[in-house]
Amino acid sequence: MITENARVKDAEDALQHSDLPRFGQLMYASHQSLDQDYDVSCRELNLMVDLARKVDGVYGSRMTGGGFGGCTVNLVDSKAVPEFKTSIARHYENVTTLSPQIFVSHPAAGATELPL
Secondary structure, eight states: OHHHHHHHHHHHHHHHTTOHHHHHHHHHHHHHHHHHTSOOOOHHHHHHHHHHHTSTTEEEEEEESSSSSOEEEEEEOGGGHHHHHHHHHHHHHHHHSOOOOOOOOOOOSOOOOOOO
């Protein structure tokens, strides 16, 4: 837990300095910790992260949600999204015989306090 808290603080600093490569490396480290320290990942999630690591334009990847299956979140340069989708889908299906669902989302302005 201490190392993940430190990563969160480092991630905040990386984002404040627009250092996406550093932020992405912290995502990979977080996934590795979830897999090895907490044992909440699985073969399919690890495969998704490993495949993402091999695609040019991907800064980072990690599982998201409660673990034991589910989803990864990936930080991908917008120009690399088409290749990311094609490559991940093809390789994931070749290994697992499952066709992944890939959703593209874009950053929003962020959370704000609403007046009462």
